[in-house]
Amino acid sequence: MINSLAPQFLASGGGHDYLYGLFFLIMALVIGAATRNFLQKVPLPFTVLLLLIGLAMGALNRLYGPHGGHSGHGDSDHSGHASGFFAELWAKIIDTTSGAITWGGNLDGHLILYVFLPILIFEAGFALDVHTFKKSFLNAFYLAGPGIVTATVMTGLSFYGLVVFFGEEGGALAEWNVEAGAFVMLASMLFGAVVSATDPVAVVALLKELGASKKLGTLIEGESLLNDGTAIVAFVLLFGVVTGAEAFVSTGDFLGTAALGFGQIGAAGGLIGVLLGLIAILWVRKVFNDPMIEITVVLVTSYAVFFICEHFFHVSGVLGLVALGIVMAGVGKTRISPEVEHFMHEFWELVAFVANVIIFLVVGVVIAQNVNPSGMDFAILGLVYLLIHLVRATNMGIFYKFMKNAGYGLPPKDALVVLWGALRGAIGLALALVVYSAHLEYKFDVKKDDQGSNYKEGTTSVLLLDDAGQSRYQDALKRAQLSGKSVPWYEIVATQSIATPTISGGRITGITQTPEQAERFLGKMTSQEVAVMREDLLSGKRKVVVFGEGQGCLIHAGKDPKTAGISLVGISAVVRGQFLFLISGIVLLTLLVNATTVGALVNALGLTKLPAVKKLMFSNASGNVAQGCEQEMDLLKDDRFLSGANWGEVRNYLPEPVAYPLTSEELSEMDTLSEIRRRLLERERSIYWSQFRAGLLSARAVAQLDNNLSEFLDLQGKVPMTDRDYLEKVCGVSKLADAFRDVPFLKNFFSDRITVSYDSAKAFVVAQQDIAKMVDSLAKELDETGDPKKFQQNTRLLKDEIRQNRLKGLQFIRDMHESYPEATVGIETKDAIRSVLNHERNTIRKLKAEGMLEADEASRLITAVEERMKEVMDSPLELRLPEPSEVLREVNWLKGMPEELIAKIISVSMERSYGSGDSIMKQGDEGDGMIVITRGSVKVSIGDLVVDIMGRGSVIGEMAVLAGIKRTANVTADSAVTALWLDTESMQKIMAESPELSGSLWKTAAMRFAENLLGSKAPYNQWDQMRLRRWLIEGDVLAPADGESLDLYGKVAVLVAGQASSPGAKEPSLAPAVLDLASAEFSEKAKVFIREA
Secondary structure, eight states, rough: HHHHHHHHHHHTTTTTTTHHHHHHHHHHHHHHHHHHOOOOOOOOOHHHHHHHHHHHHHHHHHHOTTTTTTTSOOOTTTTTTTTSHHHHHHHHHHHHHHHHHHHHHOOOOHHHHEEEEEEEHHHHHHHSSSHHHHHHHHHHHHHHHHHHHHHHHHHHHHHHHHHHOOOOOSSSGGGGGGSTHHHHHHHHHHHHHHTTTOOHHHHHHHHHHHTTHHHHHHHHHHHHHHHHHHHHHHHHHHHHHHSSSSOOOOOEEEEEHHHHHHHHHHHHHHHHHHHHHHHHHHTTOOOSHHHHHHHHHHHHHHHHHIIIIIIIIOOOHHHHHHHHHHHHHTTGGSSSSSHHHHHHHHHHHHHHHHHHHHHHHHHHEEEEEEEEOOOHHHHHHHHHHHHHHHHHHHHHHHHHHHHHTTTTTOHHHHHHHHHHHHOOOHHHHHHHHHHTTTTOEEEEEGGGGGGESOOOOOOOOEEEEHHHHHHHHHHHHHHHHTOOOOOOHHHHHHHTOOOOEEEETEEEEEEEEOHHHHHHHHHHHOOHHHHHHHHHHHHHHHHEEEEESSSOBBBBSSTTTSSSSEEEESSSSHOOOOOOHHHHHHHIIIIIIIIIHHEEEHHHTTTTTOOOHHHHHHHHHHHHHHHHHHHHHHTTOOOOOTTTTOHHHHHTTTOOOOOOOHHHHHHHHHOOHHHHHHHHHHHHHHHHHHHHHHHHHOHHHHHHHHHHHHHHHOOOOOOOOOOOOOOHHHOOHHHHHHHHHTTTHHHHHHHHHHHHHHHHHHHHHHHHHHHHHHHHHHHHHSSOOOOOHHHHHHHHHHHHHHHHHHHHHHHHHHHHHHHHHHHHHHHHHHHHHHHHHHHHHHHHHHHTTTTTSSHHHHHHHHHHHHHHHHHHHOOOOOOOOHHHHHHHTSSSTTTTTTHHHHHHHHHHHEEEEEEETTTOOTTTTTOOOOEEEEEEEEEEEEEEEEEEEOOOEEEOOOHHHHHOOOOOSEEESSEEEEEEEEHHHHHHHHHHOOOHHHHHHHHHHHHHHHHHHTSTTTTTTSSSSHHHHHHHOOOOOEEOOOOOOOEEETTEEEEEEEEOTTOOOOOOEEEEEEESSSEEEEEEEEEEEEEOO
């Protein structure tokens, strides 16, 4: 019993509207997913397919659906005529589907605006490349600011001409041709504003697919974004006077009000978007790796901006969303948790997909179900399509001379794509739906002093009469009352009531017109009749008369619809239908024609033609990929589980190398050096963001580095990588910040500034170290001549630029160590803690992936780690220098040593100080000891070439203590330096007593040699420094006896001391050296570092 009744109970909680609405959303999303999945190969844009499917759904429902002929939502049950389970089920499915489609066809345009528009606008702004947008802003502004005004006016005047031409009695646009007032001109301008709103989603996606310039795509997208905002401002200003919600006094008055309102509405909307965006950023920056909170905050902020702008302040919600999107894409990008950012963008792509699906399906359904276009309507649609392109071309001509000199400029070929790529889409459709939803209705305003008394529900009616009609109606009513008819007098009056009063305590507190009353009295009214009625209401020729048992209720006429007791608001049904048909037709045509032909246009203009250097790079990369797959297949042939495969069939799936032949002219013009620089700089940018995602680079630091590097990249690698004027600003500490150093209430400002500078300098150095490893491989990929001399010349030049940059970055760090030692200790301490915590979290994730930890256990452990991460992020810097003995205790080679041993080493150490420029060690001198730097920094150089700058905690000269070898480099104090000196004799005595200490020191020295020697060899030259060190720490130092041989097959071996020889070798290998040998015999008290390969 329960099982059979539960579904009936759940499905019968009131009317069916909510069920139809839910089923429509289900159908829409299924259709959207199926279209994207199964119709990918159809040569039409995705949104065009959705619009066509919507048209088909609406047409079928209109012709055959049980709800299709209804203007509202039907509630009748059409399943009762069928018998049998399957017949009833089928009838129920048909009934529900028809009801859902009808529900979609009657969806309120304002609901579309408030629910889906915030998603589409914010997502477009959030996805922008902010740097490129800023550079292209003026280009976009010319078309979207003054350009939207000129486009609206030119399109509106053109459409006005069509109305005059086709607006004779019986003509296709006769409903638009109203003699009274300025309706024709204002409605034409409204049409011009809506049809000027562009939506380039399909074109931008195609440009990305074809490999056209990113700058061109960003320009089109940015112009559309700003265009939508200004077009909607124009729409709002015009919509009120067209629908009669606002008074139109005179053309001059309207233009003045519109001009003022245009600026105020737009600027205020943008300001609200920025302010709420900053509030959201302040909230999000306090959250750490919680996608639910961060996405919710951003989602709510986008809706809040639109709602607050539109509902509370009556300013542009769209421009508010544009401002919010740009703020979140710029400042907000670094405030969102790095691990959440990708998920955030995917979330917004999903909701934008859902919004587009619903809007395009709804419009298709609305047109097919409610609009009845004639043959002339299609002809006018064709004319409008031609007109908007003529207007666009004229607009481009007006502003081109400004656009070609702004930002990145606008070459003529790009201008043609901007002209042809101005598609119309979801925004125009949403606005057209708002216009279509503007049904004619009476609006009433009952003043508090005119509410009357003694009125009763059921016996009070509202009539609209002129003076003569009012007198006649009252006389007729009296006669009816006296005649004693069976039908009460108030029921006779109610048949002509145009609205329903709300009565409280006998007083009429409000009057509203139901949709049914509006349809009955106004549904078939023409635009001319509407204009006449408005004039009559404003002039008082027609008055509202309240009939009932009470008295004293008065509804006053007025010149301003906002203050009048009654006003007629809305647009006639024919005009609304034609408006929606024309806008949706333009959307369909631009998507069908422009979007499908822009690819051919771009190719014909040569905008997708690859530069010679990219052809070479792609050809080489393609060849390497093909060769790698071939080698992988050869290796798999020996796999015990795959050796029996049909390798001939496998070969059919190998990639074919793509080769672009280069002409002699292309080769002569090729600038490989600039391209290598550009790619190295792109890699540098990605390293910055990797450090930010790891929590080792602050949000402000990565933003500064990325913004300045983007500016530098605009030079396309034409200048040396050392020509960076911004480094001093980003990595240095200004005099102003330094002045706040000792000001009590400004110490936090100083700490923040020094942290950003130190982070930036450190990230810059790390990036230079990383890109140095890419120089040889990139130069090889772009070597078009095969000339080894030119190849070496290029690589030497680039490596020198990178070396100079690295030393420059180290110089900034050295200056901060010298000037602000306590602050740099605090910064390094926080970075070290975060690095350790990162390793802990990665280890937990690895254990979970290997099945060593259950998901819930791993989740608890990761949560605990991230709580400590957040604690470190929020904690202030510890401004304290460690004591020299503390520094010595933390050196790696003392790890795990007994306390007595450490105390003995401390006791034999001597603290020494050096002035800037003092020589600490000289290349070739006898090694009489080693130092541990406790403060300051030193330069390490071989000959005249500076190879490194080392700071606090660094150990220098250990090989002198271990093997008594001579100094291999010069070490000079780069600042005031304090160091602990450990002489060779004392250290050797201690090592003789402690083999563990000797082994630890040897391993430290061996790892340093191995890092230096292996770092330039494949595959280690592609590893970052920490990865190589983690790999090396698993190795061991062996001390073979003289004449002893070791098997080195399958191992990585580095000779640290002594010498090694192998059969067939002419000369023995001398330390330090990498031993690429299967076996070797050792002598001269050799030490060899060995790691399994």
